[in-house]
Amino acid sequence: MTTSSVRPSGERLLPARPGWPDATGHFGIFGGRFVPEALIAALDDLTEAYEAMRVDPAFLTEFDRLQRDYTGRPSPLTEVPKFAEHAGGVRILLKREDLNHTGSHKINNVLGQALLTKRIGKSRVIAETGAGQHGVATATAAALMGLSCTVYMGEEDTRRQALNVARMRLLGAEVIPVTTGSRTLKDAINEAFRDWVTNVETTNYVFGTVAGPHPFPAMVRDFQRVIGDEARAQVLEREGRLPDAVLACVGGGSNAIGIFTAFVPDDGVRLVGLEAGGDGVDTGRHAATITGGSPGVLHGARSYLLQDDNGQTIESHSISAGLDYPGVGPEHSYLHDIGRAEYRAVTDAEAMEAFALLCRTEGIIPAIESAHALAGAISLGKELGSRGAGGRGDEPPLLLVNLSGRGDKDVETASRWFGLGDHQEVDPGPGLDTDQNPTEGAVSNDEAVAGQDAGETA
Amino acid sequence: MSALANRIAAARAEDRAALIAYLPVGYPSVEDSIAAMVAAVEGGADVIEIGVPYSDPGMDGPVIQQAVDAAVRAGVGMRDVLKAVTAVADAGAVPVVMSYWNPIERYGVERFAADLAAAGGAGAITPDLIPDEAADWLAASEEHGLDRVFLVAPSSTDARLRSTAAACRGFVYAASTMGVTGTRATVGDAAEKLVARTRAAAPDLAVCVGLGVSNGDQAAEVAVFADGVIVGSAYVRELLEGRGPEGVRTLSKDLASGVRA
Structure with missing residues (x-):
């Protein structure tokens, strides 16, 4: 811990x-x-x-080149003032990982692990996937580097995320629906481990998050920390100060570790992880591992997990396939226990409300996973705004939110939630503006009409 | 001192390998699974590996997964396991618990060791616990005089064979093939090589072979070079296919004559 003020004395070029x-x-x-x-x-x-590899200049050059020319890094920072009006008057900056090639932060990690696969001379990669983002990213990297690719995906998730299944198959990957257990991400990981132990001679397991056995948590963190390294420099350059809080959604936790790592030494910066609260942590139907779980062993590491008295993993529940996981990366458990990061639960309803709000106020459709971080920013913003805490002088508090992925894959889920797209009588879930009032501030011309009436008056 | 080592030595004195049968507690029910274990003993098993049901059995193939999944859903826990331990000991075989690590950690390592010893258990086989992570279990098993069985695999380096075998008591479990549990048409020569390498690393420790053995002929093949033959999926299949304790007893007889061939 080297910095106690949010205004650091000098920029670190290479954070430790x-x-x-x-x-x-x-x-x-x-x-x-x-x-x-x-x-x-x-x-x-x-x-x-x-x-x-990680200190090999040839690798570093190649990795930098791929991130710049293939992924499109650095990803931009976007201020979202109209969204922030609903968050107690704080300022909110989004780190736009949704603009990466393949549509999420997952590509950062797979490019690193695919290069490593080639370096160790293996010709086949396997991966697990929940929302399908890691599977798509792995299939993409495999296509780029000429590796054969098999992706394990819970059968339940192949239904929820059919678009990503099609994308993986277009990219030449084999997608295997997993029908054991709860048929979601945790079972896909079990199947991937079974494949790996059987085919380890030829096959590398490209693990998608900062969980699993050593070295995956540290290695995936190293590949994802570019998010926070870039964002820290971008915020400093633009604002001349660090943010008051950094927020990210946490399933396994790779996007959160990715944006947190650069800020861990900055004592004055709050690190807030948003877990999937499902129907609410007290209903038992959730995926809030740190908030509602206890330490144990799952998928190769000791960490917090959702378990019963017999040590059986409890099936998690979340509207977001990418957060629907009963475990969490061990570094998050550690950051929680030493008090460096805080973890909160966001319900499905709160996440979908934030999802709809960002769409309408800023023209950005986020992944439902990332919408959990946006919902966390709304509630933290209201807390800080109402207390007048967190900001300095006349400046409002500054929140940095990792927009880890884009929402194209979630359009069908959102349509069902909000009762759009079909003509059945469905009560829309919270968050949708059913009267389609123009968003406040969105239209300055008094003569403007709401969208659905436009055809009649034009 | 070691119940497992003594039983394996007794088999060796008869110029044969020991027969070790795996059955999970709670399939098709706790009572019926215990009846199956007793039938396996009556058919000639020397040691029963009493499986603790676990929701995420990463080292098991489809046969064992299917049985264990039903037991997990029925809420089978360590209390049922301890009941099975006592029943197997009463039937005259050596009971050893086979458990993924989290159910033991959740129950409490020290409490598990104390209760297992009190129930008459010899010790535990821990397929996803390597000695490097086992400090608590090493201490608790020492304290309660329990055997502890870790696994070695064809991919283990000689250094790991030495360090893993040094942490074992009772026997060392040689996982004969790279893969998950399940019956296989042939056992393959990887098992024999692994046993030879393990013996070189630990001359005084019994080496038992698991993964892939399903009938008397295969058992006879393995018995030539190993101190014990471990059979799991073939037993579980008897229950999955509805042949119950009778099927288990018949399989045990076939395997028991195999290890004596």
């Missing part, structure tokens, strides 16, 4: 890697390796190859 995990992948009591012995050799090889 955090002091965790230790050499065997432990973040305090969390992390580690809880896997069958058969995978240990592969994990050791991967760790060794990664440690050599």
